[in-house]
Amino acid sequence: MTRFALKDLIDDRPEDGVFRINRAMFRDEELFNLEMRHIFEGGWVFVGLATQAENPHDYFTTFIGRVPVIVSRDGEGTLRCFVNACPHKGVRLVQKPCGSARMHVCPYHSWTFDSAGANRNIKWQKRGCYGAGFDQENHDLAAVAQFGEYRGFLFASLNADVPSLEDYLGEARALLDLVADKSPEGVELVPGRVRFTYRANWKMQLENCSDQYHFTSTHPSYIRILEQRAKEKSDDVVEASLGASDFWQEGAKGVTGGTFSFDHGHVLNWGAMGVSAASPDFERAEEIAGRLGEPRRNWIFNMRNLTIFPNLQIADNASSQMRVIRPLGPNLTEMQTWCIAPRGESAEARRFRIRQYEDFFNPTGMATPDDTVCYEEAQTGMAEQERGWLQGHARGFTATQDGGNPFSDMLGMTPARNVVADAQLCDESLFQSYYKAWAERMAEVVQ
Amino acid sequence: MSALQAELAHLLSHEARLLDESRFAEWIDLYTPDCLYWMPAWREDGTLTQDPDTELSMIFYRGRRNLEDRVKRLNSGHSVASNAMTRVTHMVTNVILDEDDNATARTRAAFLVNVYDARTSLTHNFFGSYRHAFRRDGEAWKISEKIIHLQNEVIPTMLDIYSI
Numbered sequence: 323m324t325r326f327a328l329k330d331l332i333d334d335r336p337e338d339g340v341f342r343i344n345r346a347m348f349r350d351e352e353l354f355n356l357e358m359r360h361i362f363e364g365g366w367v368f369v370g371l372a373t374q375a376e377n378p379h380d381y382f383t384t385f386i387g388r389v390p391v392i393v394s395r396d397g398e399g400t401l402r403c404f405v406n407a408c409p410h411k412g413v414r415l416v417q418k419p420c421g422s423a424r425m426h427v428c429p430y431h432s433w434t435f436d437s438a439g440a441n442r443n444i445k446w447q448k449r450g451c452y453g454a455g456f457d458q459e460n461h462d463l464a465a466v467a468q469f470g471e472y473r474g475f476l477f478a479s480l481n482a483d484v485p486s487l488e489d490y491l492g493e494a495r496a497l498l499d500l501v502a503d504k505s506p507e508g509v510e511l512v513p514g515r516v517r518f519t520y521r522a523n524w525k526m527q528l529e530n531c532s533d534q535y536h537f538t539s540t541h542p543s544y545i546r547i548l549e550q551r552a553k554e555k556s557d558d559v560v561e562a563s564l565g566a567s568d569f570w571q572e573g574a575k576g577v578t579g580g581t582f583s584f585d586h587g588h589v590l591n592w593g594a595m596g597v598s599a600a601s602p603d604f605e606r607a608e609e610i611a612g613r614l615g616e617p618r619r620n621w622i623f624n625m626r627n628l629t630i631f632p633n634l635q636i637a638d639n640a641s642s643q644m645r646v647i648r649p650l651g652p653n654l655t656e657m658q659t660w661c662i663a664p665r666g667e668s669a670e671a672r673r674f675r676i677r678q679y680e681d682f683f684n685p686t687g688m689a690t691p692d693d694t695v696c697y698e699e700a701q702t703g704m705a706e707q708e709r710g711w712l713q714g715h716a717r718g719f720t721a722t723q724d725g726g727n728p729f730s731d732m733l734g735m736t737p738a739r740n741v742v743a744d745a746q747l748c749d750e751s752l753f754q755s756y757y758k759a760w761a762e763r764m765a766e767v768v769q
Numbered sequence: 770m771s772a773l774q775a776e777l778a779h780l781l782s783h784e785a786r787l788l789d790e791s792r793f794a795e796w797i798d799l800y801t802p803d804c805l806y807w808m809p810a811w812r813e814d815g816t817l818t819q820d821p822d823t824e825l826s827m828i829f830y831r832g833r834r835n836l837e838d839r840v841k842r843l844n845s846g847h848s849v850a851s852n853a854m855t856r857v858t859h860m861v862t863n864v865i866l867d868e869d870d871n872a873t874a875r876t877r878a879a880f881l882v883n884v885y886d887a888r889t890s891l892t893h894n895f896f897g898s899y900r901h902a903f904r905r906d907g908e909a910w911k912i913s914e915k916i917i918h919l920q921n922e923v924i925p926t927m928l929d930i931y932s933i
Contacts, residue, residue, distance in 0.1 A: 374813075382813065419813040514810035514818040514825030518924035521889070543848035547838050558832035656923070661825050673822040677829065686808065686827045688842050691850035691927035698889070698926065699849070 326353060326768045332757050333711060339719055341754055342711040345704040348523040354652040361632050361763045362387030364481045366490045366586075368634035368646060369393055371662075372401060372474040373510045374420065379437045382420040385648060386480055390414050391466060393476060396438035397424070401471065403478045404439045404463035415463070419515075439463035473502040474509065475634070485586075494588035496735035497628050500621055501636055503614055504603060505664030511644065512661040512676060518685035519656050520694040522701035524632075524649035527657065528756055530693055531627045531635045531645075532581070532591045535717065535748035537570050540696055544682070544689045560677040564640050566600035569593030569625065574745035579625065581718070581752040582730060582737035587631025587759025589752045590737075592729075593639075597623045602641070602675035605668055617732035631759050636662065640682035640689070641675050653701055659683060715757075718749030771866065777876050777903060778864040780910055785859035785880075788931045793840040797833060801904055801911045806830040808917040808933060817918060827919065828930075839930050850927050853888035857931055861899070874903045874910070880917075884932050893925050895932055 331353075333342040346353065367386055370393055374382045381394040383406055390406035392415070408415050408428040415426050415435065425442065426435045434443040441461040444450070468479040470487035475498055477487055484490065491498065502508050520527075530536065538545065552565035564570065569578035570593060579593035597607050601623055611619040626638045635645040644662040649655050661679045663672060682689045704712075718741045726736045741749040761768065770778075780799070787796040800806070808827040809818040818824035830836060843851045863879040877900055884893045902914035917933050 418815070421814065512825050513812050513823070515813050516810050516825065516827060516924075517922060518926065520926050540849070543842040543845040543851070546845065546847065547842060550838075556834065558834040559838065669822065676821070676823075676825055680826055680829055684827055685924040685926065686928045688839070688848075691929070692848055694926050695850040695888070 326350075326356075328761055328764075328768050331768065332761060334754070334757075341715050341719065341751070342713070343715050343753075343757060344710045345706065345712060346710065348525060348701065348704050349652055351652050354523075354649070356764060356767050357760075358387045358649065360767060361760065362649065363389060364479075365484050365763050366468070366477045366479045366487065367632060368630060369403060369476045369478045370646075371509070371511060371644075372471055372476055373508075375401060377422065379424050380420075380422045381416065381437065383416050383418065384646075386466065386478055389480060391478065392416055392426075392439075392463070393478075394437050394439065396436070398438075400438075401469075401476065402439055403466045403469040403476070405466065407464075408433050408435075409441075409459075409461055409464070410444075433461070435463050439465060473498055475502075475630075490586055491588070491630065492585050493735050493737055494584045494590070494628070494630060496733045497582075497588075497590055497626065498630070498636075500618070500626065500733070501628075501638070501642075501662065503618070504606065504610065504622060505666050506613065507665035509662050510665050512663050512672070512679075514661075516659045516684055516686075517656060518659075518694070519650070519654060520697050521653055522655065522694075522697035523652055524647050524655045525756070526697035526700060527635075527645075527647050527655060528629060528632070529714075529753055530697065531629055531637060532589050532752055533748075533750070534570070534579070534591050534593070534743075535750065536693070536696070538572065540692045541689050543692070547688065560674070560681060561600050562640060562681075563595070563598070563600045563678060564625075566598045567593065567595040567625070569595065569745060571745060576744065577742055578745045580727075580729065580743040580747075581741045581749040582726075582735075583739040583752045583755035584737050585759075586762075587756050588629060589631075589755045590626060590628050591749065591752060592627070593625035595623055595625050602667065602671040602678070603664070605671050606664070621733060629756075631756060637683070641679035643679065643683045657685075715750050715753045718743070718747060718751035721747060721749065722751045773869055773874065774864065774866040774876075777866060777874060777901075777910065778861075778878075780903070780912075781861045781864060781876065781878055781899070781901065784912070785861045789858055791854065791931065793843065793931075797836050797840060799912050800833045800836065800915075801906070801913045802833050803831070804833050804836075804912060805902075805914040805916070806836060806930075807915070808919055811922045827928075828917075836930070843929065843931075851929070853886070855887065855929075855931065856885040858883045872905050873913070876901045876903075880933070882932050891925075893932075894921070895928065896920055897933075 375395045392406045413430045432445045466478045467482035548562035548565040568574040582590045628636045633647045637643045646658045721741045810825045821829045860881040865877045867875040881896045897918045897920040900916040903910040904913040
């Protein structure tokens with residue numbers, strides 16, 4: 323029945339030194355609908371941070387794939403996640419992105435639900451002449467099949483048949499720990515959410531976050547400005563954290579970073595950065611070393627681009643960013659982005675973090691637009707049908723080792739695969755992890 | 770309309786014209802060296818961020834030097850997002866003079882910028898309000914603050930200083 327054969331989409335022949343992805347993966351409408359159903363609505367996805375609903379009755383709304391959901395903290399303080407739709411006529415119950423409410427009243431016929439999702443009132447129920455079948459139905463909001471928290475990061479699945487969240491995150495948990503452990507109080511989102519769309523496939527963003535190869539090619543205009551700023555040390559402009567490091571520079575010597583790949587599609591690419599005052603975390607350097615030990619502290623100062631498949635990315639490079647990827651169509655993606663920051667940092671460190679963030683990460687800044695424009699140009703260029711196979715997933719093939727290395731050992735973490743890189747290696751083999759997870763989740767419909 | 774209001778409205782139109790015509794060096798010349806250039810972000814609750822030191826902005830610069838960096842990037846030839854020069858037309862209207870003395874003045878205005886992206890052949894609109902502050906510089910006025918409240922917050926791919 324199925325239109326798609328896996329071998330036509332992912333050419334994975336390790337014995338021949340081949341790993342290739344077909345352009346159809348980025349363009350096909352039918353494949354996109356299957357991705358929505360089987361990847362985004364068929365397994366764990368990130369929904370938000372626990373701090374987004376901090377107090378009893380606080381809530382925020384988002385989407386799991388195409389399905390609107392509410393994450394709500396009930397009166398007892400327990401976080402819950404429901405489909406954001408009234409069981410009566412299917413109307414989206416809560417329209418606001420966030421708020422605090424003991425009760426949610428449907429705007430259409432006033433069915434009312436409490437912050438734990440329980441139905442508290444069906445208008446004029448007694449005079450409604452309902453049949454026995456209606457009375458036997460559950461009128462509460464539909465809880466999602468699985469919902470879990472790891473260190474303040476909230477994940478949900480509309481499919482009950484998934485591994486535990488702990489198993490799903492697996493060894494990549496150690497990398498979320500590095501984010502959460504910047505402060506003994508954990509992390510929070512700086513107020514102000516920046517959203518943008520781009521007219522290309524969601525997997526362009528997935529890959530770009532992990533793509534060290536593009537940095538000096540896509541961002542020379544930004545790099546020149548940061549080099550200039552590093553020279554001048556003017557008080558008028560913000561110091562760039564990347565300006566104080568060389569892992570991305572052509573001439574850098576020795577091991578400059580590498581990649582880790584994990585089961586279920588999570589990946590990290592990292593670059594060696596010192597414990598430097600160009601990072602807003604510098605004020606905590608001693609405190610963190612005392613609390614976590616020097617190896618973990620040094621890891622916190624490294625450049626780290628983490629993807630938790632399929633929709634969460636945390637970039638710790640020019641500043642610290644949390645991104646949530648929301649695919650809207652094969653050619654359209656919405657990004658929700660925040661500055662993620664350690665709680666309790668000094669006012670000066672927070673200001674520094676925010677300034678570094680805006681210049682690099684915002685769609686109104688000096689770096690991200692050059693990425694998103696390239697995604698769109700890829701989407702246009704991938705219309706070529708003659709040569710279906712892309713050549714963009716091949717670097718690092720012979721550098722890939724199973725298991726961990728001394729750098730992952732420092733975190734007590736065992737990835738599935740790793741690459742230790744010099745400045746010009748720029749591994750692309752970590753993308754394989756995305757597509758292996760893609761194939762697993764799509765196994766029912768793409769064999 | 771007072772003479773000063775007319776003069777400042779004219780200056781806003783002049784700023785808009787310079788952006789429309791990509792005359793960025795002249796545009797930067799309108800600003801004081803210590804100018805504030807600020808476009809706050811939207812919080813999830815539908816309000817604008819107010820404190821740029823504790824909350825995120827879309828753009829926040831103190832100092833004309835930062836605008837010079839932006840223009841440098843636009844003209845560098847090394848930014849794919851800036852290569853196909855976008856065509857823009859600013860409409861600036863509803864200018865209200867809020868405060869003035871001999872040395873300083875503040876205005877509010879509404880803006881609509883129509884943006885034609887030559888790379889994609891797509892047209893976008895950005896709209897909202899400006900709050901300008903001015904400082905007298907001899908016979909002329911210089912812009913000491915420009916605060917941009919962008920109403921349509923979801924950015925289609927990118928937005929640069931010439932589109933607001």
